[in-house]
Amino acid sequence: MSQSLLKLSKENNTISIHAQPLLEPSKLVERGDIYLQLSAHHGKGLFLFESAIDSAIAILNADKHLSPQAIVIAEQRDASLIVKTAKNNMSASITVIGAYGGRAIDGSLLIAALKQNNIVQGVRKNLLQTLLSKSHQLSSGEKITMQVALGRLPENGKDSVFELLVDDISRRVLKPRELEHDKVDMRDLGELCSVAQGQSLMKRIRATAGIDGYTVLGETLPAKPGEDKPFSFYDGAEVSDYDEDLVIATQPGVPIFKKNGVQVDDALVVKNVSATTGHVNFDGSVVIQGDVKPGMKVTASGSLTVLGFVELAELEAGADITVAKGILGKQSVGDSEYACTIKSGGKITSKFAQYTLLDAKDDICLSHHALHCHITTRGKLSVIDDTKRYGTLSGGYVSVGYSVHALNIGALAGTVTSISAFTNYEHLRKQISDTCRLWDEEKEYLAQMREAQIKLLKIPTNKRPKDLVNKVVESHRLHTANLRRCKESYDKLKEEYIDVLSQVSITAAKRINAGVNCQLEKYALPVSQEHGPSIIRVREQGIELKPL
Template sequence: MSQQPLQLSQQGHTVSLRVEPLDDAEMEVSRGDVYAALSNINANQFFIFENAIDSALEVLNSDSASNISVEPKTIIIAEKRSAMLIVKTSPDLMTASMTIVGAYGGNRVTAKELLSALKDNHIIKGIRKVQLQELLTKGQSLVSGEKLTLTVAFGKPAENGTDSQFKPLVEDISQRVLRPQHKADGTVDMLNLGEMVSVTTSQAIMRRIPATPGIVGFNVIGNDLDCVAGQEVEFTVGDGTAISDNNENLLVATKSGIPLITKNGMQVDDALIVKGVNATTGHINFDGSVVVQGDVTSGMKVTATGNISVSGFVELAELNAGGDVVVINGVIGKPQHSNDGHLACYIKAKGKVTSKFAQYVDIDAGSNVELSLHALHCHIRSQGEVIVLDQFKRYGTLSGGIIEAAYSVKALNIGALAGTPTEISAFSKCYDLRNQLNDTFKLLEDEQIQMNKIREVELKLLQIPSTKRPSELITKVMETKEKHVKKMSSLKEHYRSLQSEYEEVRGAVSIAALNHFFSGVSCRLERLTMNVNEEHGPCRIMYSANKLEIIPL
């Protein structure tokens, strides 16, 4: 290489090599010789054009005798490059990142260049100074060609407002069964659930939290992202309640009684309070709520248009409520049936059914069925969920019997070690949803038939000379068409909404055991069935790729 020195440009930005075939006596030049020469002139950190070096070596090491026509030439083989900056934004413009490519012997990135690059790319909001400082600091130590990428700007998503929310100011009696009282020593008393819930005249029973307007967001280029304001929802003023004269966001009781939480409001039922229901009291049929401060004994019936609350046990009895049923201690039946085909111990509620435990009990609930200790050999039909679990997730065994839930089923343990036959059917709501989908589809088909008839009429009208077309008929056809177009649009939107609800619920329902899922359990979700033939730990059975799978929790 002594005869072929490297040359720096006058500005010191490039390195060139004069090449021509060497004499035969010369030693062959290697790539290492070129690198060593670059190092000798302090250019080893420059960006090297490897292909140019290949071309130079080819000429240098060629046979001079056979390359008489090759003219000496100068080839640029390296150049100095300052650090590069690359700015990228995410497709939604909610983040911006910067990449520094280490300098090849040139200048490192400065803070001014970072800010200029952001400005040139219109990144003006959500810039994080800490990330910029980190990028600048780490960028100084990058070796040639090394890359460092950091996200330096973050947009802020719009926050939609929340609708009005309703906070009960009195306790929900059904939740007390699932939340036993704590003792002074910190332990839990499963038998002590406190006093029965009741309210007095003028007592505040529910607070409305007003809707919020939402917060406008922004992206990194400074565009505002609109938010949707929450909707103001009015109180549902039930019997025995009124909106406070002093505070429009407060609901008060207008009479003493038992509070019942409803959607967006409450009602206060008249309450019949009895010490117990037995042969001395006879059956009870009351227009309002019934509070039994004791047991409901064998063979007795309690019927109420409101809630039924029992502070003791229910044994081989029948409860029928227009609201919720709450049994503090538990419900006990036997494997025997009444004349109507139900188990001899039968509970029916339009609302929720809550108890500590149930065994050999027939339960029909218009909402959830929630038991804190166990459900043994019961037949439960729920229009909501079936949950056998206490608040602390220490107890809850579902074993034996037949369980039918509109949505999910959840317990601490499902089945039994002995393989007790248990049938569980979840997502029975699917049949209602599918029927609604089919009914809506049929209505759409009917509307399409009507639209086809209207088009036939329109074609016949077009065949009549325009001067002879009856204006009244044209007007009537147009009005009819507009009516059916609107109805079809409404039906299509309703169909899409039902389909979306169906898919969402289908993907969420499950049969879940938080501790043990024993063998001997037959599970059904919609039309699919699965028999659990071996014990599993915490898991749930749910839809996955249009089949049922056991998924560990």
């Protein structure tokens, strides 16, 4: 095809073809011919109108006379961009489309596009610079998309926390004294913690307000402030006159750490409990500096602390029980009762327990092992030390209100270990069921009120008993309010139950062996083979064991 027959002109950033039939059958125009002509006229890289090119070729190759036409087949285009904001307005991205022979984008164009789309906060300058740099490397029509603005979620405030300022023997049991060369002394637990009058015991760290978040559109996302919790007050301690966030001792004694407060007991201190001293029954706290020998009983209405061993003995306390060195029972014969029993109205903390009945209202924490024990607690069970080197739960029966956490669960020999976790679910479900029953009762009362109202409406206005009308109206208002409260209580209890269920678990930080029978809520899971670090939880599909 002769170039003189193909007339091209460049005006207003476009390239047009003057199309008219060539009437030369042997010289048909092909698409490649058009592309060559475009290259010759610096049309490479321009935006091509492919359908227009097809129309021009059809006219050029027509076998009859047609009126000439000027058809635009290529156009120069500047780089373009599209700004997109996420549905929740927490991020914004820019898509840049490479120029077709025109100008590339510059920084001012990016900024203007963001402002035009109301993206005013969270813009990252470094991301804009990266996008600008990469956009200059785009070929014609090539696209690149980058996130350039990010919102920030609100950071809710933290509730006030209570920091202990004196040591606690139960902490020493779980974290023995550290030695050199990354070793610990499991026997050195320090001396008994006692405090003097006026000594600082607990400090309250105030709640924080939190940090507001924002969207890329500049909308503020308010943070929820933390809750400032008050001290709980117990005997032997009070808030300092000089600092309302500090609790001090009002008498010398042994500190007992409770929820949001401290109690200081004038404790009974004995060296050992044996046949020489006889059984101990004391209204208050008891501290035993040595051991509790076989066959002995110690009862305290307060806390009970034993700095030595407990062997084949009975301990019972209204508050926490701490045994520094360990608890030793003996293997029972047949269905005989345990010869060593520990019952606490608070927590139980010890280094280890063997062939022992442990019963606590709150958590049970053992730092070394629990072997062939009968363990019951309404709280949690932990059999692991702070260094995560020790902690074996093997044999016996375990029933806990919430979660179980141990380093190893079961034994390589396949010792049968029965664990029932989240036993509190029955109590929680009963609360939900009771609330649902009250809700149904209120709905029934309201139905009766509506029937009464319908009957009253059938009575002429001047003959309706005023007292009866007032009584029906007041009853309807009362039961409507009760129904609303029951519904709110039901929704809250159900939400709390689901939240607790999602958190409770049976966790083996290192290994869980075959022979462990697990019960979590109403679901059972027998472990038939050894697993590494594992967690057993309840999910929508039921109970599951997964790697930790």
